[in-house]
Amino acid sequence: MERISKNIVLSLAKGLMLRLSDEEAENIVAEFDTLLKQLDLLDQIDTTDVQEMIYPFEEPTDFFREDIVDHVLPIEDVLYNAPLEEEGYFVIPKVVKD
Amino acid sequence: MFANRKTENIEKEVMDALQSARRQQPYLNAVVSFLDVEDAIEAAKSSSGKLAGLPIVLKDNVLTKGIRTTGSVAILDNYIGAYDATITTKLKEAGVVIIAKSALDGLGMGGTGTNSHTGLVHNPYDLNRMAGGSSSGSAALVASGAVSFAIGSDTGDSVRKPASFVGIVGVKPTYGRISRYGIIPYASSLDHVGYFTRSVEDAALALEVLAGRDDKDMTSSFREVESYLSNLNGDLSGKTIGILGNVIDSIKNKETLEIFDHLIEKCVTAGAKVKVITMDHKLLQTCLPVYYIIANSEATANHSNLDGVRFGMQEWGDSLEELMTNSRTKGFNFLLQKRFVIGSYSLADENQDLLLRKAQKVRRLLVEEFKNTLAEVDVLVAPASSDVAPLLTDKSADQLSARYLIAENYMVLGNFSGYPSMTIPMGKINGLPIGINITAKPFEEQVMFDVALGMEHLTGCKNMVAEVIV
Amino acid sequence: MSFEVIIGIEIHCELKTKTKMFSGAPVSFGLPANTCVNEIDLGHPGTLPSLNKRAVELAITACELLNCKVDRLIRFDRKNYYYSDLPKGFQITQQFHPIGKDGYVDIEVDGGSKRIRINRLHMEEDTAKQFHHGDVTWIDFNRASTPLVEIVSEPDIRSGKEAASFVEKMKSLLEFGDISDVRMEEGSLRCDVNISLRPYGYEGFGTKVEIKNLNSVNNVQRAIEAEIIRQSEVYLQGESVVQSTRRYDEASRKTVLMRKKEGTVDYKYFPEPNIPPIRISDEFYQRIKDNLPKTAEQRKSSYINDLNLSEADASILTSGKDLADYFEAIVHCGAPVKNTANWLISEVLSVANLRNDRKFSDWISPSDMADLLIMIKEGKISGKQAKEVFADMVNGGKPKDIVAKKGMVQVSDEGQLFTWVTEILNQNTQSVEDYKNGKDRALGFLVGQVMKLSKGKANPAMTSEMLVKELSKR
């Protein structure tokens, strides 16, 4: 794979709601260089016709949760951790609604 | 030792533990929060649970209702658990008294104990050394003698590596054996609840309490929980022990190999059959990148909920995006931010084939190879680390060396495969402990414990404590 | 130049379950903010999803009704984006393996039938609701994690009218299937439309514009018609249509730009590691297939063929599941079919419209309604009386009580009727004369007189019959 640019790092960070300094972005670019060398090790492995392994154990289950109300959080517990709350609602800066 | 124990004075036992943890806190820095224990002591007095009155510690990524649960990251510094993790409930039912929540490498991401928002965690054997991670605080508190049982979690080797560095038992059972409900995740397909004790018997009893099906975790297993303690049998005769040759080959430290070889010789004398097995070297070298890609990809998504809107630390902004960006930038240290960026890169549509999906395919090949390796033996063993705990100042690891790629990272095979795996101490080098890792087939925890007990008899490394006395 | 219009529709439909898609908190509408949530819906650290069985049953039912192939291995994926209405920072959805694929529905347009293909049907979770309040936004997480199915049509729709007919048909199928409330105004069914124009004969597709959140069938049609005009004008002026998301403004009856689309958003979809693949067993699947609810069409044809109702009446009765269910419940209580239909279509529906309330059973139970209709049939009360009784029933009375209280019971006793008839005939000799001279109207007058004498209690049919008999003797 190609070397990753600082701009890509910065735009990835923006998408993750993270603000990086120039220095930090450069540090990540450098980290990518090591990663890319390790990825060469991956590239050497032939994975033709190999399925992705998503779960440690892959036998499908047949378990569903029954549609029965089992647990509501009391409103005090819902709002206890709320950084900002008004009249039972969570509050954020006004979002321009789609 | 708490297996088969008789409690005479719960109050004293708990207060001694609390006092020990508090006294050592300035040196170990292993605790995030000390808990009020009065109510729990009262409850324990009338408990008939298997662990009635036992003081324990939870890694601070285990949810506790009404009690601060930080995951050792700033963004959750003020988060009060809204519910109990399934294992918190099970432990309370067993009668334990939780005395503290312990520090971890933030969100479980790290293997050094140097990445907590509350500062470095120190190794009780040598305060200048790492306790390992990410379950650093729990490991240090068990090794220091404060408690004899602590909960950790293991995504790469986060229980089994620190256990090696601080000379205790660290267990990661089969994936699905212990519910993950209420554990702040790192990477869901690799995360396991694990724990520390100072003896194999204790480890066997602890799993009886922690294991079992939980409908709140859809990956939780329906298999019945066995009576690991009463079935425990340390007789090694007739057992076939596989040695992972690749790990031995990549370790340069003579003392480590000597201690290991010496133990293996004793196992043979005790009647075990020993077989050196070598996995495909090229394939095994990919453990670290495969782990890095899968873990960071899942982690990036798993921690998108930490956005400053509903709980945790909020840094207001003029727009939603600013609020989230301010909160997340301040709330995660750079190491975590870096991992999120790498995870996000691996997940990007145009990169997934080359990165995440490629890693997931290689994971399958690694697990198939690992399964074949285990097919002919009861357990597979290797040193849990190539050397003793590194110094806190040591950042020198050559990330492309065989030692690093294999000896320091092969234990992640237990997470890829979900197979049960544990570390027990095998000896000391210059007074510093080092462990051996034992892995068994899925849900064969009993076999794993049996071999571990046999080895514990041979090493004599049981109930090792390194209390910090100043 | 004239254009061919290419339309595809996406429907988000809330499922009628008691609990959330991935948690055991209740699904609600209109309850106080944040009172129907638990830690899972709020995306608290450490929580894990557990899949609602009923939601899966309803999704499979929907697949069957839309003729979709059902994927018997249920798998979920994460759709990643940051927004305040999405607690986990990702939505659990079925990007890679939708539960349903390759279906179709037949719609009615201009007296003919047209097949619209369904591309996919997948399960996912709803987001929270937000309210704008001064310079901040308030969030209510009650709706978060409500079970949804998203249904995506192929671009087979060619006009606003066809689109309206498609949505109407989907509403009917989902409502009669007991899958959803399909209340567009409350958001339990939401419609997004993709529309592009191309000159006839042109092979490719024009630039696609998405119109979001259409909240009624009428608005679906109007928005499309407005957008067709707008895009035609753009093309005819030699300009090009910009790929964008628009909304429909009811006041101006025009679509309004919300945002331009620059490239596609990368949602970084990947398989959800916390939900292992779940196998739908043969037994589970067969049970759903064996218990498929009847569609509006099936009910309509059974009303026509089995109950001998007219096509027109059957159509009205199956215009909504609430009405059809009510009709069947009344008939089930023994009421005569035809009269039940007449009463529902005339009396009951007009009250329902006045009240704007179609929970019929809430104001008159089916058995009370049946009692009323049976009393009419048995001649115990007259049709006129019945209307009076009905008016009181709407306000909560039981029909038998009202009739008794008002002393309304109709007299059919021949002895009593004979006394009244004889008295009237004796008092009205002129009318008797008129009748004999062939003036039929006189009979009506005499019946009226008997009714008056009996204070309305005389059975009118029997009275008329007896009068004819007695008149012939005079």
Ligand SMILES: [Mg+2]
């Ligand atoms: Mg969509």
Ligand SMILES: [Zn+2]
């Ligand atoms: Zn959707």
